[in-house]
Amino acid sequence: MTVETTEDLKLSNAQIAWRAAQDIRDGAYVNLGIGFPEMVARYQPPGRQAIFHTENGILDFGEPPAEGEEDWDLINAGKKAVTLKPGAAFFHHADSFAMVRGGHLDVAILGAYQVAQNGDLANWRVGSKGVPAVGGAMDLVHGAKQVFVITEHVTKDGKPKLVEACTFPLTGVGCITRVYTSLAVIDIVDGRFVLREKLPGLSFEDLQAKTGAKLHTDGPVADLVAPEL
Amino acid sequence: MDKTIASAAEAVAGIGDGATVMIGGFGGSGAPIELIHALIDKGPKDLTVINNNAGNGRIGIAAMIDAGLVKKMICSFPRSSDPRAFTEAYLAGKVELELVPQGTLAERIRAGGAGIPAFYTPTGYGTELAEGKVIAEFDGRAYVQERWLKADFAIVKAHVGDIHGNLTYNKAARNFNPLMCMAAAKTIAQVSKIVPLGGIDPEHVVTPSIFVDGVVEIANPQQEEVLIRSGAVYA
Numbered sequence: 276m277t278v279e280t281t282e283d284l285k286l287s288n289a290q291i292a293w294r295a296a297q298d299i300r301d302g303a304y305v306n307l308g309i310g311f312p313e314m315v316a317r318y319q320p321p322g323r324q325a326i327f328h329t330e331n332g333i334l335d336f337g338e339p340p341a342e343g344e345e346d347w348d349l350i351n352a353g354k355k356a357v358t359l360k361p362g363a364a365f366f367h368h369a370d371s372f373a374m375v376r377g378g379h380l381d382v383a384i385l386g387a388y389q390v391a392q393n394g395d396l397a398n399w400r401v402g403s404k405g406v407p408a409v410g411g412a413m414d415l416v417h418g419a420k421q422v423f424v425i426t427e428h429v430t431k432d433g434k435p436k437l438v439e440a441c442t443f444p445l446t447g448v449g450c451i452t453r454v455y456t457s458l459a460v461i462d463i464v465d466g467r468f469v470l471r472e473k474l475p476g477l478s479f480e481d482l483q484a485k486t487g488a489k490l491h492t493d494g495p496v497a498d499l500v501a502p503e504l
Numbered sequence: 505m506d507k508t509i510a511s512a513a514e515a516v517a518g519i520g521d522g523a524t525v526m527i528g529g530f531g532g533s534g535a536p537i538e539l540i541h542a543l544i545d546k547g548p549k550d551l552t553v554i555n556n557n558a559g560n561g562r563i564g565i566a567a568m569i570d571a572g573l574v575k576k577m578i579c580s581f582p583r584s585s586d587p588r589a590f591t592e593a594y595l596a597g598k599v600e601l602e603l604v605p606q607g608t609l610a611e612r613i614r615a616g617g618a619g620i621p622a623f624y625t626p627t628g629y630g631t632e633l634a635e636g637k638v639i640a641e642f643d644g645r646a647y648v649q650e651r652w653l654k655a656d657f658a659i660v661k662a663h664v665g666d667i668h669g670n671l672t673y674n675k676a677a678r679n680f681n682p683l684m685c686m687a688a689a690k691t692i693a694q695v696s697k698i699v700p701l702g703g704i705d706p707e708h709v710v711t712p713s714i715f716v717d718g719v720v721e722i723a724n725p726q727q728e729e730v731l732i733r734s735g736a737v738y739a
Contacts, residue, residue, distance in 0.1 A: 330606060331530040331679050347532055347729040348677040354531040354585075354729075365675060367682045367710075368530070368556075369614040372607030376626060395630075406591050407603050410581040413633065414607030417626040448630035 284476050285457035290501035291425050293318040295384060295455045298423075299325050303381040304374075306330070306415055309353040312384040312425060318504075326362075328380060330411040332371045335363040352411065375411070376418040383419035385412065387426045387454075389441040392488040394451045394463045396424065397443035409446075416447035428456035428485055435487030437461065437468060458482055460499055467491045472499035506667045507713070508698060509720040512542035515692045519543060519657050522575075524552040526613065526653075526684040527565060528660035531557055531584065532728025534677035536661040536694045539720070540564050541738050543573070543659070550575040554613070554655060556606065556680060558582035558590035562737040564728050569593050570739065578653070580606040585732065605633060608650050610683055616652035617686025617715070624649055658688030661725065662711065665695035666702075669716030670709045678710065685715040692718040696725060 286294070288311055296318035299305055305325045307313050319325060326335045329351040336357040340346070345356035366374075374380060389397040399412050416422055426436055437454065454461045459482055460472035470490045473482050475498040483490050509515045516539055519525060525543075529535030544567055551573050558577045559566030566589035568574050577599060582590050593599040604612065605627045615623055624647035628634040638649035660681040662671035671693055673681060685691045693711075698721045 329676075331533065332676050345729075346675065347727040348534070348675040350531065350533050350676060350729075354533075365673075365678055367678050368606075368610035368680050369683055372610050375607055406582055406587070406594055407601070408581045408583045409603055409605050409633065411606035413605040413631060414627045445631045 284474055285428070286474070286499070286501055287504065289314060289504040291455050291457055293501050293504055294460065294499065295423055295425050296320065299323070299382055302326065304328055304334070304379065306375065306380055306383045306419065308383070308385040308412070308415065311386050313353070315384055315425070328371070328374060329357075330368075330371055330375070332366050332368060333357070333359070333363060334366075335360045372411070372414055375414050378418050378420065380419040382421045382423060383415045384423045384425060385415060387424045387436060388443050389436055389438050390424050390426070390451050390454050391438055391441045392463065392468050393466045394449040395441050396446045396451050397441040398446045399444065401443050412446050416450035421452050422450050424451050424454045426454065426456055428458040435485060438487035458485065458499070461490070464493070469493050470496050472497045474499050507669045507717060507719050508667050509692070509718045512538045512694065512720055512722065513545065515539060515694070515718055515720040516543045516546055516659065518690065519546065519548055521548050522550045523548060523657055524554065524655040526554040526655040526658040526688055528658070528679070528681035528684050529555065530676070530679040531560065532732070534661050534673070534679050534681050535564055535728050536659050537564055537726045537728055537731070538722045539659040539692065539694050540568060544568055544571050544738060547571065548573060552576040552578065554578045554653060554684075556580050556609065557584055558587070560584035560728060561586045561732040562589065562739070563731045564738070566590065567738040569599060574599055576600040576602065578602040578604060578609070580604055580609050603633060609653075610680065612650055612653040613680065613683040613687045616654040617683060620652060622649050622651050653687060655684070655688040656690065658684040658691040660684055660691065660693050662693045662695045664697050664699055664704060665693055665716070665719040666699050666704050666713070667719070668701060668713035669693065669719050670704050670713045671695065671711040671716060672704060672708055673710055682711045685711045690717045691715060692720065694720050694722045694725065696723055697721060
């Protein structure tokens, strides 16, 4: 007989990405951060097609090309080769960030080291050592109508990533509207974490114990259920 | 009027010690590799280089750093698949870094080209990259004042140019190039093909010739990514 501990009970990265993808409407203009957030594009529900923006100047790019078919003038912000969908557009960097800061994107999805209950995000460096590199992260957190984070609920050594106040250097202040974690879906409302969904096998108390700030509820908490992926 | 320049070496001949140089491209896309390598051959010192990144591998801007040409980098993301050149020089204190959020970098360059000495942006507010900067509130929200960026020279990569310097670009290789053309006292573009006047449909011109001082034809330009994958070294 195996005993399932709460440590085993969590969504995979693919399942977190799948859950976030369910909240992107058809026709939304979306920027996915480099790395884990890019996975969200794979899980758009049938019948919906978002238009993806990349900072280096493409709207409506698609899948990577086959190996050997790369055009190195056609890359995304992660410097990976991409393809174009019919209806794609090119533009220069100032226009690209006008789309970001100017409130034209519907959704931006980023990773996080820490998210604070007031919506502060830390996701660009963890200390003052080494070579700092910020890219477009500080721009992306401002201007999109909704700024989502997808993340493990706790760090590899079990520390909360959802906290009262970030201790790592900030990317932006009061900028995050919703967090999809490996355990829960949490909105940020008026400086508070408001729990919307949690894994059905996880008690509120256990989730609270893994969260670095008080969890609030505002109406019923739904079950967080994702398919096997 | 004919702004055609015969060679990459001639195109960069005016770039001397201490110059501020904008270099187009985002990673390898739109990077004027041949002009950068010609600049390494000329060998000016103490350059301030403005680019989104800070070089990759042992070619392009990374090779400029290896060759000791660069005093300061102004960039948003000094990392790459092989960032040794910048990382080693930076950690050894040989190269200064001014780190700028990517959208702010683009807008500072655009502002420099447009005669706007400063502007306010929400980007960076409340972060260490806004420390010491003027903050102002507009309609209840806080913004950071950022200054324009201008340069002595811009070296960029375009696709087709005419002899006046009207330019088109190839796909996402546009990125910072049109902005940098506007923001430098002297702009040199390498193009895959130079065409006679009328050879570019005016509807398709991305950079109008007024922003360009010289055009040099480099047919079949090298791609940074291809060079990196082949382990190329420029020295």
